[in-house]
Amino acid sequence: MRINLVWKQYDVLVVGSGGAGSNAAETASEMGASVLVVAKDPLSASDTKISEGIATVRASGSEDDSEDTLSENLQLAGGDLPDVNITSAFAKDSQRAYDKVRANGLRPKISAISKSPDPLPLPMGGHTKRRSIGHKNSGVAFGHANWNSIVKDAKIDYKEDCWLVDIITENNKGDTKLIVGALIYDAQRGELLAVVCASIVVASGGLSTIYFPKTDTMRGNTGDSYAIAARAGAELVDMEQIQFLPFCLTSPPAFEGLLGGEPVTASYLGVLRDKNKKVILDGVYLRTRAECSAAIMKAVEDGRGTKNGGAYLDMTANKRAPKSGVYFMKFLKGSLPSAYNNVRQAMNKSESQCEDLWEVRPSAHYMMGGIRVDENCCSVGGSKGLKNEGIVGLFAAGQAMGGLFGANRLGSTSLTEGAVFGQRAGKNAALHARNESAMNRLNKKLFLEKAKKVNSLIGQKGHLHASRIKLTVQRKCWENLGPIRDERRLNKTKLFISQTKKKLKNVKISNNTKWNQSLIEYLELENMLDTAELMAFAALERDGSLGGHVRADRPNISLFSKPYSTIVRFLNDGVDVTRLPRKQTEIKKLIKFKFEEQRKFLGAKILRLMPMILKDRVLEKRYKKIMNIQKSSITVQPGSVEGAVGDRKIL
């Protein structure tokens, strides 16, 4: 059997129909470009749709929230790794981009006083201003708006159940690479699409599935964005920086990996214990996610892990306190309602009431690195970040892009990231296509070669199954490229990947052309392997702990040392790694930051050592204060710095 090749021609191809993809498609179409959107999932089913639906909009809470303030907040959170031009673009566009999503039906609550959307009552952690807007129905409300933006006119063509296989480029003058199109597997119709186009917007999300089931994200996050862009020659930035959430569920299988709590919800008296109930980390509520994850994984490594390879989160002291215990439960339930809902369903009563210990384990949540782009979402490369050293005609937006968050992501910023950079990518992709016709330089041979490669897989004989190898890769990535890393493990990852790549020729692939699951699994497996390989190289280059990257064999990278990003790319059958120097925040600001944090730690220590009666009184007051300020209870967005106040500490 052979899969038929079908030719299509568009100005702009958008890959992904989540927040970034749909915003890109709508904007490019408004600019007059002909647009095709493809996605492996049904229209708008994506991380965007399953998110908590909290979005950053500058100056939504107060007039004095300047662009510089927001941009600086992102810089500091990201350990000075973010690209200043990109954080500035984010700050500049957030309002306009958000209003465009609203025009498609997103309806936040409108404040009677300000006559505009009202942000949450307190600034989310790391944000110095109130600017995070929550929405009824969470991400599903964004899902509807994105769906509407693509379906509403008959102008945007879309196809679901389509897997981007590879991007096709041609060498222009000298070494410059130029987009000429892409090859796509349309599983629904059993066709290969050869899409000839001048611009491609990669908005195909993240990579957390390489740790499945230890993740709370969508199944389709197999690293396709990064692997496919890198195979085409693009540079990737900060690929060691992945955010793990430490307190996720371990069982039953249906809930494995989903969120249970955040460091802050462990509250004043929460501690982590190993399987022998010995304390392995105290003062949890002030710790970073990375610290909590590392403590859990270290215990596991020493054979002191719990049954499912995690640790116990003990919040019983919070609950036991005679007066403040009641407030604690309210705080816990109100702060992270959907996570608590998972706990209630997955655990027994005494556990969900915090009278017993929770078994917890980290899960992958968000990739902060990604395709290296400039503030207009154009792929760039080289020491100066030039367009003609990237891939001309390649754009990236959303989780696929890098450079906005560096070592840490502030809460509620990703949904806005999708809107801001989706729109920027769409606009610039359309502009590029006006001046560049891919048809003029159409070299059919390039497409036919790629199609032949895919077709040679159909009916491939072998004794291995890609779906099963995937499970092994996921386990190995967890062990050796996961929330705790060292040189030995990273080298093991490299070796494992090269060995596994050699096995691919023995993978059995069935003969059918329509929805060939074994082919889909194979293509995704290849992307997982390429992505993990690039991550391993970046992780070895970053030889100290920083943000989401924890090295057990190296010290923390100091806030005061010279910041740099890691850059990885495929080069001559190998991986090329370089460092890109970044601009440091003023020392004055850094010292202030450090000082505040030390003060908080001291306070926490004193509290812990107080006798229960005194403690209880202090805590009761504190809970009352938090809940009073907020009137309704706060919501912490998973992954936000508010969920782990300590996350600002090591940066």
Place this chain on the structure above:
Amino acid sequence: MTTKDTKDRQYLNVTIVTHSEGKDMPINFKYKKRHEREKPMALDVLLQAQETKLPDLAFRYGCRARNCGVCTIDINGLPRIACRSVVRENDKLKAMSTLPVITDLVVRRDQISRQLRGKIYRNSGGNDLNVDASEDYHELTSCIECYACLHNCPMHKKNSIDPSESDERYEYGNPFSLLKLQTIVMDPVSSNSQKNDAITQAVNLGLDTCLNCPGCKCGIGIDLKGKVVNPLITASKTIADK
């Protein structure tokens, strides 16, 4: 306790109906419980089947948390969200009967959205966005697009469900499409002509079928009859009277 008892408790027998090139093939699968009291969801069963006996089994899923709406299958003939539906002994897991099957448990979904292509009007920036939407608007936008409501919908049944090679759309509507149209009617930002257009679209999709229908059921509990179908019928009558 005899050994046989213990053994039985470790397993759950289910039938998974696979599908290839137009033919169904039921397969018996023994789900191995991870502990005696485990009550697996349908998605757990499918994932384990793929891990063991059926490595190429095709099925849709995404979030595993009843948010993305893509994992709907029929369990014993009724549409269920696989990631949050407990499976019992001898249950039969099969592709949804209301949409064309592609492979195994995967159905073709996009002919539903295509029926509204170019037909839903959205504010493109002119109107004031700063108005509050009603609770009903938010109830409608809690729809996760799982398509469970297509089950037993006489309007949707009027469509032929032959898988089509082209980007064809369904001619007749369904509860989900009506919900999308009613969302426009409920949206405080929509203009009157946009609202009237939405109601006319509902009529064109076959709203009259709803007149003799006991009503539709939503997989996550949205009051479709009360908040979508009845209001549309009333509104369409008002327009007709004019």
